[in-house]
Amino acid sequence: MLDGREVVAALKQSGVTHVVWIPDSELGTWERALLAEPSIRLIRVCREGEAIAVAGGLLLGGAHPLVVIQCTGLFEAGDALRNLVHDLKLPLFFVIGVRSLLAYRRGPTADSCPSFTQPILHAWNLPYTFVEDSQGAGALAAAYRKARAEGQAAAVLLPE
Amino acid sequence: MPMSHQEALQVLAAHRGNHIVITTMTSVGLWPSLSDTPLDFAYFPSTMGGAPSLGLGLALAQPERGVIVVNGDGCMLMNLGSLATIAAHPANLYLLIIDNGLYEVTGGQPTAGAECVDFTGLASAAGIERVYVFDDLAAWKAGAGEALTGPGPVVAVLRVEGRLGQKTPRPPRPMAEQLNRLGHALEVSV
Numbered sequence: 001m002l003d004g005r006e007v008v009a010a011l012k013q014s015g016v017t018h019v020v021w022i023p024d025s026e027l028g029t030w031e032r033a034l035l036a037e038p039s040i041r042l043i044r045v046c047r048e049g050e051a052i053a054v055a056g057g058l059l060l061g062g063a064h065p066l067v068v069i070q071c072t073g074l075f076e077a078g079d080a081l082r083n084l085v086h087d088l089k090l091p092l093f094f095v096i097g098v099r100s101l102l103a104y105r106r107g108p109t110a111d112s113c114p115s116f117t118q119p120i121l122h123a124w125n126l127p128y129t130f131v132e133d134s135q136g137a138g139a140l141a142a143a144y145r146k147a148r149a150e151g152q153a154a155a156v157l158l159p160e
Numbered sequence: 161m162p163m164s165h166q167e168a169l170q171v172l173a174a175h176r177g178n179h180i181v182i183t184t185m186t187s188v189g190l191w192p193s194l195s196d197t198p199l200d201f202a203y204f205p206s207t208m209g210g211a212p213s214l215g216l217g218l219a220l221a222q223p224e225r226g227v228i229v230v231n232g233d234g235c236m237l238m239n240l241g242s243l244a245t246i247a248a249h250p251a252n253l254y255l256l257i258i259d260n261g262l263y264e265v266t267g268g269q270p271t272a273g274a275e276c277v278d279f280t281g282l283a284s285a286a287g288i289e290r291v292y293v294f295d296d297l298a299a300w301k302a303g304a305g306e307a308l309t310g311p312g313p314v315v316a317v318l319r320v321e322g323r324l325g326q327k328t329p330r331p332p333r334p335m336a337e338q339l340n341r342l343g344h345a346l347e348v349s350v
Contacts (some may be wrong), residue, residue: 020217041220043249044245044248045241045245046244046245049207049209049239050213050241052207053207053211054214056214057213057214057216057221058217058220058221059217060221060339060342060343061218061346061348062221062222063217063220063221065217079207080210083206083210084207084210087205087335088335088339089339
């Protein structure tokens, strides 16, 4: 998993103002660094569809939020993604941890998450890129800046 | 005797001040005849139950401006967790719950928990301190001024008459046009 301090530094440099999240055990390691950065406000929500709607409101109000969730939450949040990204056409940016993907790449796993994440993103017409640990936090921030410059919704997938 | 939905919104129109007003479901069809400014946002089509969350984000991003969300009871039941989120992130958000016990826009089927769910109790238990219930028009007229001013968050339940046979509402203008109007009013470019 990407280092939390490096991620937060990269997000700060990219102008992110809010992180709206429900963490998993990997993303959750970023929490201390997020709380230590005064220029980024951490918004904890109760379900992932809510995260997308809160981020949509933040964007409408002129902020620059990031939605940080696990792929399981992406599955749950389809209607919110459909509405905020496609009906309202808001350029939301998602960081999505893909549970068990590292194991899936090595061979069969009992976890169905890796096999559904990309098809779901295709179905919701949300462009995405993978950011591997070896690429570092800079790659995540670069993907965010690119999407923001283009005014497009997009996601980064983090293998877990 | 409960007030009508229209009467409830008439009182809101008289007290909304400079707040942004986000409407959902049946209110989308009723509100434009009462107010149709760039700060009136008909959230339709919406994500199910998402208006309080959208309103919270907007209120957090615009701390100097209040945001009123006119939500339905059925919508609220779909996103009860938002009450905890709203409590955890205080903002000038005024969440009105139009409680008629029905999914009005789908023909009037009862909601789960119709006539027994205590929304203000749920809001209080989630940590929201300013909660109100208005059972009739006189009470709402008397209390709206207080409920819609001062620091948020606020949750106010308005008990209104249910109506059967309602049609799906239509927003006053396309979403893109609404967003442009709102953005100009807030001086924000998305």
